[in-house]
Amino acid sequence: MEPESPEMMALLLKLIPALSGRNSQYLKRSGINSLQTLDAMFIWTEPNSMRQRLMLTIKADINDVSIQQRIKVEFIVKWKECPDCTREARQNTWSAIVQLRQKRDDSRKGLLLLELAIARNALVRRHILSVQTKKNGFDFYFPTLDKARHFTQYLSKVAPMRIKTTQSLVSEDRKNNTANIKHTLSCEMVPLCRDDLVIVAKQAKGAGKLTGQLCLVLKVSSAVRLITTSPSRELDVAAQCTDLYSDTYWRGGESSFRLFLSSRRMVRFVVLDVELCDDERDRRKNSGDGSEHLYQGAQSGLSKYALADVEVARESDFGVNDETFMCVTHLGHLLSPGDVVLGYDLKSTVLSSEAEWSVENETSSNYILPDCVLVKKVKGGQDQSLGGVTDSVETQPKHKKGKAKSSGSKKRDRRLKKEEQKQQKMEAAAARMGLDTDKDVYLDEEDFDGDGNALSGTAQKEKENFEREVEMDEDLALDLAMVEAELAEQSFAVDDDDDESLKQETAI
Numbered sequence: 314m315e316p317e318s319p320e321m322m323a324l325l326l327k328l329i330p331a332l333s334g335r336n337s338q339y340l341k342r343s344g345i346n347s348l349q350t351l352d353a354m355f356i357w358t359e360p361n362s363m364r365q366r367l368m369l370t371i372k373a374d375i376n377d378v379s380i381q382q383r384i385k386v387e388f389i390v391k392w393k394e395c396p397d398c399t400r401e402a403r404q405n406t407w408s409a410i411v412q413l414r415q416k417r418d419d420s421r422k423g424l425l426l427l428e429l430a431i432a433r434n435a436l437v438r439r440h441i442l443s444v445q446t447k448k449n450g451f452d453f454y455f456p457t458l459d460k461a462r463h464f465t466q467y468l469s470k471v472a473p474m475r476i477k478t479t480q481s482l483v484s485e486d487r488k489n490n491t492a493n494i495k496h497t498l499s500c501e502m503v504p505l506c507r508d509d510l511v512i513v514a515k516q517a518k519g520a521g522k523l524t525g526q527l528c529l530v531l532k533v534s535s536a537v538r539l540i541t542t543s544p545s546r547e548l549d550v551a552a553q554c555t556d557l558y559s560d561t562y563w564r565g566g567e568s569s570f571r572l573f574l575s576s577r578r579m580v581r582f583v584v585l586d587v588e589l590c591d592d593e594r595d596r597r598k599n600s601g602d603g604s605e606h607l608y609q610g611a612q613s614g615l616s617k618y619a620l621a622d623v624e625v626a627r628e629s630d631f632g633v634n635d636e637t638f639m640c641v642t643h644l645g646h647l648l649s650p651g652d653v654v655l656g657y658d659l660k661s662t663v664l665s666s667e668a669e670w671s672v673e674n675e676t677s678s679n680y681i682l683p684d685c686v687l688v689k690k691v692k693g694g695q696d697q698s699l700g701g702v703t704d705s706v707e708t709q710p711k712h713k714k715g716k717a718k719s720s721g722s723k724k725r726d727r728r729l730k731k732e733e734q735k736q737q738k739m740e741a742a743a744a745r746m747g748l749d750t751d752k753d754v755y756l757d758e759e760d761f762d763g764d765g766n767a768l769s770g771t772a773q774k775e776k777e778n779f780e781r782e783v784e785m786d787e788d789l790a791l792d793l794a795m796v797e798a799e800l801a802e803q804s805f806a807v808d809d810d811d812d813e814s815l816k817q818e819t820a821i
Contacts, residue, residue, distance in 0.1 A: 316365075317355040325367060325388055326353065346374040356385070363390040407442050407454040408496060409461035413468070414450035415502040419575045422506040423533065424450060427472060437467060450502075458496045465498050470535050473503040473559035503562050507533050508688050510542070510573040510657060514675040517569035519561030522553070525677030527573060529686060537562070540643060542686045546590045550618045550643050571671050578662065579655045579688060582625040585637060589645050590620040608646040621645025623687065627658065642687040656687040 314321045327333055331340065332350060340348060352370035365388040372381045415423045431437050440460040445452040455461040465476050477499045485492035505511060507530055515525040523541055532538040537557040544553045562570055608615045621644070626637045638660070648654060659682060664672075672682060 316360070321365075322353060322355070322367075325365060325386075326350070328388070329386065344375050348373050351381070364388065365390060407456060408494075409455045409458045409498065410496070411453040411455065411461050411464055411498045411500060412447075412450065413453065413500045413502070414447070415504055416449050417504040417506075417572070419577060420506055422576070423472060423502055423504075426533075427468065430471065437464070440464075461496065461498055465500055468500060469559075472533065473536055473557075473562065474500045475559050475563050476500050503533075503537060503557075503559055504567075505530055505533065505537050505557075505570070505572065506576065507531075508576040508579070508655075510575075510686065511539065512571045512573045512671045512675055513539070514569045514571070514671075515677060518565050519557065520570075521555045523555050525675070526680050527672075527676065527682065527686075529688065543681060543683050544620055544641050544643060546620060546641065550616075550620060553643075571667075571675070573668055573671065574657055574662070576688075578657060580658050581628040581691070582638075582654050582656050582685065582687065583628050583631070584623060584625055584648050584650055584652045584654060586624040586650055587645065587648050588622045590622065590641075607649060615646050617646060618643040619645035621648070623648060625654065625656070625685065625687065628653065638685045640683050640685050640687060644687055644690065647690050648687075653691040654687050655689050655691060656685050658685050660684040 314324065331348060349372045350369060351372050352368075354368050356366035356368055358364050358366055367386045367388075369384050369386060370381065371384055372379060374380075413424075413427070415421075440455055440457075441464075442454040442456060444454070453461075453464065455464065468474065469476065479497045479499070481495050481497070483493040483495055509530045511528050511530060513520045513523050513526055513528055517524050520539070523539055527542045528539040529542050530537060531540045531554065536559075538554060539557055540550070540554045544550070557570065607613075608617050621642060622639065623642050623644070624637055624639050626635075630636055642648075644654070676682075
């Protein structure tokens with residue numbers, strides 16, 4: 314601000330407690346009913362004196378008597394960096410690190426959901442000094458331990474995870490009884506994502522009636538919602554679901570909840586016929602013209618899920634054969650003849666030896682594996698709803714071979730190419746997390762191959778497909794909105810002393 318400018322005058326008047334209204338109760342106890350500023354002007358001072366003087370004309374009503382007086386107010390100028398500059402200066406002096414991991418190689422859907430939620434919420438990433446990409450997650454650096462704990466507390470509300478805290482001693486001063494300690498908070502997410510098929514072993518604890526069955530992951534929030542893939546027609550949908558919490562998952566072991574198939578293996582089916590089960594048929598309401606209507610939200614008066622016998626056929630089989638499948642699904646209120654639905658074709662899918670062993674040894678003797686499992690309805694019947702990443706690698710244009718180079722030139726070219734790609738990957742990671750590109754974003758060597766080529770093509774393509782899936786899938790978009798609401802529900806705790814000093818010692 315320019316000296317003796319109107320902006321400077323407005324700032325200085327706000328810093329006077331009596332005029333800003335912060336001491337209104339003290340004024341009332343002193344008998345001052347009202348306090349008005351009639352005039353304010355600057356008093357010239359030496360520019361190097363670090364002083365700002367004002368001449369104020371104040372009018373006060375004291376016990377029904379108006380008093381007008383001219384008062385001199387002096388301000389002492391103290392230089393202070395803004396919070397952004399302070400955070401930039403201490404970016405390498407982190408005290409706590411949050412290691413977020415989800416150990417699975419076939420999908421990053423769980424991490425992408427948290428990425429989008431953090432990117433859309435500026436309050437969550439407020440105290441992040443830097444972010445470092447890893448093979449199965451991220452490392453977030455924080456200035457203090459309490460801010461890192463707040464960050465992990467909010468993430469645990471939207472994704473099931475276990476948190477372990479460790480600390481390491483960097484240096485200590487025994488004379489002053491002080492020490493420099495680095496804290497590490499390890500957050501390991503449950504490696505299950507929405508729309509996954511999971512085999513719940515017979516000896517699993519905490520799964521209720523779903524032990525020894527093949528289950529579908531219906532929803533992932535603070536707990537994993539599981540539903541059986543062979544529901545009984547005699548029970549309600551809610552009775553055939555269970556919530557799997559992180560403590561139960563890690564206590565029982567990963568072998569008790571084994572991943573059977575991921576969402577990449579889903580295929581497209583066409584619904585030929587839908588018939589509600591006997592218990593659900595009476596709950597289906599009719600519209601004004603007598604025709605049955607589907608679930609269109611809470612205002613439709615229907616429950617979202619209902620048991621139904623559905624006849625489907627693979628979309629790729631139309632015009633080739635007449636093979637159809639019959640199954641009992643929980644999507645009775647969402648499907649109608651002619652709809653396109655995504656699901657798992659368990660009849661023709663080639664399973665791995667581990668999956669076949671799990672079906673033979675970890676399922677109950679009376680459990681019958683269905684031919685197909687319907688997962689979700691395709692909105693608009695577009696191909697973008699698959700949301701998976703194909704295993705094929707995009708072919709790169711072949712360049713003509715030039716003149717042979719020496720080994721030193723090749724190493725130098727690979728090093729320059731690697732540094733350039735590392736910088737690009739750094740900016741992409743910062744932009745994806747919603748962080749400022751001026752901040753330091755560290756990357757690992759494992760993000761590149763031996764020749765310095767970036768390995769981010771598949772990850773970038775998976776992110777684009779996931780964003781497209783969020784647009785096409787109403788349930789996934791609703792889950793993301795709930796995640797953002799959970800993260801925005803509370804604010805990070807900031808030291809009161811820092812706030813007060815920031816208000817009183819404003820940078821001039």
